[in-house]
Amino acid sequence: RGFVYDSRNNLQMRGLVVLLISKAAGPSAAELSFQHNMVSGIYSSQRSLAEITELIHTAFLVHRGIVNIGELKACDGPLKDMQFGNKMAVLSGDFLLANACTSLAQLQNTKVVELISSAIGDLVQGIYYENSKSSEENSLTDDIGISTWKEQVFLSHSALLAKSCQAAMELAKHNAEIQDTAFQYGKHMSMSHKLHLDLQPFVKESSSDTMAFSLNSAPAVLHQEFLGREAWIKQIRELQEAIKAGKGVTSAIDLCRCHGKRALAALERFPPSEARAALANIVYAVTRF
Numbered sequence: 001r002g003f004v005y006d007s008r009n010n011l012q013m014r015g016l017v018v019l020l021i022s023k024a025a026g027p028s029a030a031e032l033s034f035q036h037n038m039v040s041g042i043y044s045s046q047r048s049l050a051e052i053t054e055l056i057h058t059a060f061l062v063h064r065g066i067v068n069i070g071e072l073k074a075c076d077g078p079l080k081d082m083q084f085g086n087k088m089a090v091l092s093g094d095f096l097l098a099n100a101c102t103s104l105a106q107l108q109n110t111k112v113v114e115l116i117s118s119a120i121g122d123l124v125q126g127i128y129y130e131n132s133k134s135s136e137e138n139s140l141t142d143d144i145g146i147s148t149w150k151e152q153v154f155l156s157h158s159a160l161l162a163k164s165c166q167a168a169m170e171l172a173k174h175n176a177e178i179q180d181t182a183f184q185y186g187k188h189m190s191m192s193h194k195l196h197l198d199l200q201p202f203v204k205e206s207s208s209d210t211m212a213f214s215l216n217s218a219p220a221v222l223h224q225e226f227l228g229r230e231a232w233i234k235q236i237r238e239l240q241e242a243i244k245a246g247k248g249v250t251s252a253i254d255l256c257r258c259h260g261k262r263a264l265a266a267l268e269r270f271p272p273s274e275a276r277a278a279l280a281n282i283v284y285a286v287t288r289f
Contacts, residue, residue, distance in 0.1 A: 012054065013193075014054055014057050016050070017161060017282065018161075018168050019046065020282075021168055021182050021185060021186070022168045022171075022172065023274075023275035024267070024270040024276040025168075025174060025178060025182065025270055026172075026271070026273075027043075027172055028173045028174045028178070041275070043171060043172060046171050048103055048107060049171060052103050052116065052164075053116075053160060053161070053164040056096075056097065056100045056119070056123075058096055059093045059094075059100065060093070060123055060127070063089060063090065063093035064127070065089045066089045069083065069086070104117075109170065112170055115166060115170070116163060116164065116167060118159075120160075122155045122160070122163075123156060126152055130216075144216060145221070145225060146222055149216070149221045150191070153194050154187065154191070157190055157191075157193075157194045161187075161190045162184075162190065163186070165182040165185060165186035166183040169182045178269070181266045181269045184262065185263050185279065187263075188259040188263035191259040192286045193286045195218050195253075195255055195256035195259065196286040198217035198218040198252065199249065199252055199253060199256065201217075202219050202244050202249045203289050218252040218255065219252040222247070222252055223248025224248075226247045226248065227242075256287055260283045260284075264283055
């Protein structure tokens, strides 16, 4: 996992959230007699689940490092190096995913296996959707609306964390209501996180900032809805400045904070604790602009 750390070292976020939600919820009434199996308020199975979640996320990051050989130019380097890199990305990602699946089976909980397996399926579907819709025009897709954007982002960005939070509650034998509460926190916090990332090129104070952005990011999609398709096409070449001046950015910030509020509302169902406060601070961090 250390091999794919980025400069901000933020790739441990998903595993940390699973541990914090486990600690915030504590043991269920059905599991009170097994509290001696807990360390710092967390079951060993929940720690394993946090590691599994990180492994799955990292495996997909490695797989996303595969390059399209057909789009390479001579200046990109020797073809055989790129082919070797692709093989390593495929095999490394598969190795991490296989380890995650082995650890998942060792939890010996069929519902948890079902949840995480479906999350892996969601990831594949979300990434396939992203790739199949991309085009040569800077990833300009068909007329995508914010509802479609939400569906796609849930699959590719939120499903793993949401279902891992739910699975952590299942491992502690919490009831369906608490499981759904954990799912809602994971879903809405990760949606806020994705919106926060999408907004960065548009909320940076420096005018010289030339951060790359996607035409399928939330501000761009919302700007397109406000503007209309025809006018949107005309503005493609000067899109970043147009989005900054339009309603897309402010609307995306509002949407980010809306998901943040829903994540915080889900947290209110858990008793006050340092873990709950930490989970709330994560939401505050991704909704502050």
